[in-house]
Amino acid sequence: MTEATLRALGAGATATAYAALCLAIYARRLRWRTAAAQEAAALTSDDRKPPTLVLFASQTGQAESIARQTARQLRAAGTSVRLLELNALDAATLASATRALFVVSTYGEGDAPDSASVFAEHLMGASSALPSLRYAVLALGDRQYKNFCGFGRALDTWLHATGARRDFECIEVDNSDPAALGAWHAQWGDAQVVQDDSADAFTPWRLTTRELLNAGSKGAPVFLLGFAPPAGTMPRWASGDLVQVAVASDPSRPRDYSIASLSTDTELQLLVRQEQHPDGTLGAASGLLTSTLTIGNTAALRLRPHRAFRLDGNEDRPLILVGNGTGLAGLRAHLRAREAAGRHDNWLVFGERQATHDFLCRAEIQAWQSSGVLQRLDMVFSRDQAERIYVQHRLLQSADVLRAWLDKGAAIYVCGSLQGMASGVDAALRQIAGDALWRDLTATGRYRRDVY
Ligand SMILES: Cc1cc2nc3c(=O)[nH]c(=O)nc-3n(C[C@H](O)[C@H](O)[C@H](O)COP(=O)(O)OP(=O)(O)OC[C@H]3O[C@@H](n4cnc5c(N)ncnc54)[C@H](O)[C@@H]3O)c2cc1C
Numbered sequence: 001m002t003e004a005t006l007r008a009l010g011a012g013a014t015a016t017a018y019a020a021l022c023l024a025i026y027a028r029r030l031r032w033r034t035a036a037a038q039e040a041a042a043l044t045s046d047d048r049k050p051p052t053l054v055l056f057a058s059q060t061g062q063a064e065s066i067a068r069q070t071a072r073q074l075r076a077a078g079t080s081v082r083l084l085e086l087n088a089l090d091a092a093t094l095a096s097a098t099r100a101l102f103v104v105s106t107y108g109e110g111d112a113p114d115s116a117s118v119f120a121e122h123l124m125g126a127s128s129a130l131p132s133l134r135y136a137v138l139a140l141g142d143r144q145y146k147n148f149c150g151f152g153r154a155l156d157t158w159l160h161a162t163g164a165r166r167d168f169e170c171i172e173v174d175n176s177d178p179a180a181l182g183a184w185h186a187q188w189g190d191a192q193v194v195q196d197d198s199a200d201a202f203t204p205w206r207l208t209t210r211e212l213l214n215a216g217s218k219g220a221p222v223f224l225l226g227f228a229p230p231a232g233t234m235p236r237w238a239s240g241d242l243v244q245v246a247v248a249s250d251p252s253r254p255r256d257y258s259i260a261s262l263s264t265d266t267e268l269q270l271l272v273r274q275e276q277h278p279d280g281t282l283g284a285a286s287g288l289l290t291s292t293l294t295i296g297n298t299a300a301l302r303l304r305p306h307r308a309f310r311l312d313g314n315e316d317r318p319l320i321l322v323g324n325g326t327g328l329a330g331l332r333a334h335l336r337a338r339e340a341a342g343r344h345d346n347w348l349v350f351g352e353r354q355a356t357h358d359f360l361c362r363a364e365i366q367a368w369q370s371s372g373v374l375q376r377l378d379m380v381f382s383r384d385q386a387e388r389i390y391v392q393h394r395l396l397q398s399a400d401v402l403r404a405w406l407d408k409g410a411a412i413y414v415c416g417s418l419q420g421m422a423s424g425v426d427a428a429l430r431q432i433a434g435d436a437l438w439r440d441l442t443a444t445g446r447y448r449r450d451v452y
């Protein structure tokens with residue numbers, strides 16, 4: 001858990017700000033016609049007994065998918081269920097609940113995922129008594145990170161301190177461990193009902209193009225890759241979605257990549273940075289994609305819906321797109337979608353090292369600028385002047401413009417490095433917008449991130 005998160009957890013909320021936030025969350029839930037809202041509605045048909053709350057906190061969709069499966073299982077066993085993202089949970093609903101199941105992942109350095117950041121500040125930050133609540137926690141994480149299941153553990157500790165009663169000890173899941181997931185599902189009835197709706201199966205996609213985008217760069221090489229679909233038929237995905245690449249040497253850990261193209265394009269494109277380990281060997285997945293896989297040969301890929309980073313619900317808003325490096329991938333897919341939709345109120349703030357070598361996708365970005373698809377463009381090259389300037393600094397310099405865009409209802413999408421870039425952008429946004437608006441942007445889905 002970072003110091004900032006601990007500070008945040010300790011902060012109390014004023015009743016007015018919290019009521020406004022709940023209203024905003026309610027309004028968002030009304031507006032969104034997402035699969036989550038539809039499924040939640042379908043799962044709350046029995047209003048006579050208090051529903052079991054199935055609550056999730058997810059960054060890239062795994063916890064959300066398991067929560068949906070859990071809700072389906074309970075429903076099949078005749079239990080009335082209400083499925084909610086943690087940021088959409090208000091204090092009154094929690095206080096009146098008698099049973100809640102939490103499925104939560106951990107992000108950053110032991111932190112809550114974005115979809116629980118407001119919950120972590122407001123509900124976990126306040127002292128609560130929940131003596132009538134029975135609960136269980138499924139904590140997703142990865143032991144490669146220092147704070148394994150940090151958020152799940154903090155949540156479990158907080159719930160216990162409220163006087164709520166554990167149905168059983170928190171189940172910790174290391175890297176999707178099937179045994180731990182099986183133990184969770186075994187609690188809720190017929191496990192046959194469970195099916196993985198988070199992703200398709202891996203299928204062989206053919207590498208058709210590979211282009212080095214940053215020749216002469218001081219940074220590691222970045223490639224634009226094009227893949228042709230299996231059987232020639234392009235499957236559907238939405239801008240913002242991810243693709244997973246299977247790695248033969250590390251089969252339990254497929255790697256995620258942000259899709260840089262639309263499913264209406266002729267190929268699936270990725271922007272991949274080649275990782276090199278200190279011993280000179282290449283990263284398992286990035287080495288495969290950028291070096292060992294030859295043109296015409298196939299890699300095992302599967303699409304992964306990334307609902308938390310899609311445009312859903314923000315289609316009619318101005319868009320501020322902020323990112324660095326290969327983060328351009330997710331932003332580029334969104335810009336292509338905006339161009340196709342005829343929406344030109346887009347502002348791109350993109351950071352790299354030097355204009356001469358690192359202006360990734362220069363022709364396309366400049367064409368968007370001249371055709372007006374980009375109403376505003378800030379390319380921020382950190383090493384083109386004596387002092388280092390990054391995207392967060394440009395946002396702070398443009399604070400008035402950013403405020404004006406937010407006043408017009410803009411949504412903000414951030415894609416790229418978590419360390420440095422996304423954390424800096426988050427701090428800048430909080431400083432410019434203020435805490436209350438930052439919370440509102442987060443809880444209502446106007447601020448979304450695909451960061452790694
Ligand atoms: C949501 C999401 C979206 C992403 N989108 C993109 C994207 O669009 N583009 C992109 O390029 N990346 C993206 N990534 C990152 C990507 O998934 C991979 O993490 C990245 O490509 C590195 O994977 P790898 O298999 O090449 O490296 P790995 O082999 O896994 O190495 C990664 C790290 O593991 C350690 N390590 C492993 N083996 C050794 C060794 N022998 N010696 C020393 N250290 C070692 C090192 O710390 C190294 O830096 C994304 C990640 C996420 C979570």
Ligand SMILES: Cc1cc2nc3c(=O)[nH]c(=O)nc-3n(C[C@H](O)[C@H](O)[C@H](O)COP(=O)(O)O)c2cc1C
Nearest residue numbers: 058059060061062063105106110141142145148149
């Ligand atoms: C950038 C990043 C940071 C992460 N940080 C942690 C961490 O601090 N502790 C941990 O246990 N797992 C960490 N994880 C692993 C995720 O919690 C795990 O992959 C989880 O299954 C993701 O679930 P989700 O798709 O629902 O977000 C991290 C993953 C990523 C990509």
